[in-house]
Amino acid sequence: MRLVFSNYDSPGNPYYGGGGAAAIHEVARRLAAHHQVEVVVGRYAADQPTARDGVTYTPIGPVAGPKLGQLFFLLGLPLRVRRGGFDLWCESLTPPFSTLGLPRFTARPVVALTQILSGTAMRRKYGLPFDRIERRGLRAYRHAIATSVYLRGRLLVANPDLNVSVIPNGVPGELIRMEPARAERHVLYLGRLDVEQKGLDLLAAALEPVAAQLPWPVVVAGAGTPRDEVRLRRLLVAHGLSERVRLAGRVSGEHRHQLLCEAALLVLPSRFEASPLVLLEAFCYRLPVVLFAIPELAEVPETCGV
Known part of the structure; x- marks a missing residue:
């Protein structure tokens, strides 16, 4: 066929x-x-x-x-x-x-x-x-x-x-069966750098009053259009987050695995979503997820997201 x-x-x-x-x-x-x-x-x-x-x-x-x-x-x-x-x-x-x-x-x-x-x-x-x-x-x-x-x-x-x-999205069986070596070293955003859809402006605004009290720095991993990347950098400066947020760029393979293993939690501040694979990956790495209660993610179990 x-x-x-x-x-x-x-x-x-x-x-x-x-x-x-x-x-x-x-x-x-x-x-x-x-x-x-x-x-x-x-x-x-x-x-x-x-x-x-x-x-x-x-x-x-x-x-x-x-x-x-x-x-x-x-x-x-x-x-x-x-x-x-x-x-x-x-x-x-x-x-x-x-x-x-x-x-x-x-x-x-x-x-x-x-x-x-x-x-x-x-x-x-x-x-x-x-x-x-x-x-x-x-x-x-x-x-x-x-x-x-x-x-x-x-x-x-x-x-x-x-x-x-x-038919929901899925992840490989070996990822589900994995026992990750967990370490809490940062808060992680992992995804496309799309300020509007992914709510990165909302994330910056939410971090501004609490970033200094967080026990971990924030890592933003991903790539986007040049316009969105410039906009994100300006947002971090405007909210005084340049020293607390590290931009890791596009990640894959062992680097991606390490970032997930060392995350204390994953943030998913999207205004609207598809069926994000990163959410399933976070569950496989035993990560709590902080997200907005948008309709697209209403099927996330209450015990997995806050």
Whole structure:
């Protein structure tokens, strides 16, 4: 069977490289053992990788930064899907308006993979009707996958006839079985540096009155767009946190493992979320998590988050 996933983000994307891309890759590489699997992604560089773990990665659109890149990617998907060459297409919905309704451009089956619905938040941010485009696009689908019960409910509001299966994100079994060597040396934020969505401005404001009393420094690990990284540094200066917060940059492998082992707790100050893999990782490392009571994270057990 010829399977295609589409997602703007990809594991090597310098602007994102987030959990959604990692989750799609883990599924794709397992399916590649028995099927022909392609992942259609946004083009962030002229020489970006086109193969990984037996999975073909096909970038579309011109080389562009993260914001324009997402728009070029969404506008290019209908042309790519009309070319055919697949038996099943799984479209991971992408900001700012999630989808143009790919099933309208092909007679072959297209499933919506919903890790996040961003139309409403993008409307608030930019003042443009991204939520209306999102709702119109969702009405084109017959089948969808949601990573949470909350997202399933939102999909059904947009399209009551949609057949939605809830399949949460997961982590490798060896991570669940691991016995981490715990040490409490810092408070950890681990994720994309997106000030608006990830609530990093809220984190800075919350830290300002208490940072001097905390027994640990704060480590912010992750990367984002140049604009968001500059904005975060300015926020830390404005809130007097330059000496208490360390920016670790993008981390992976042993460095990521060490940061999680040495964390006293994880902070997740997001305004809205998908199904964050870092939350599952934190539980595997036996970490308490401090987060906002947003609907997307309502399924987190009360014993795991505060």
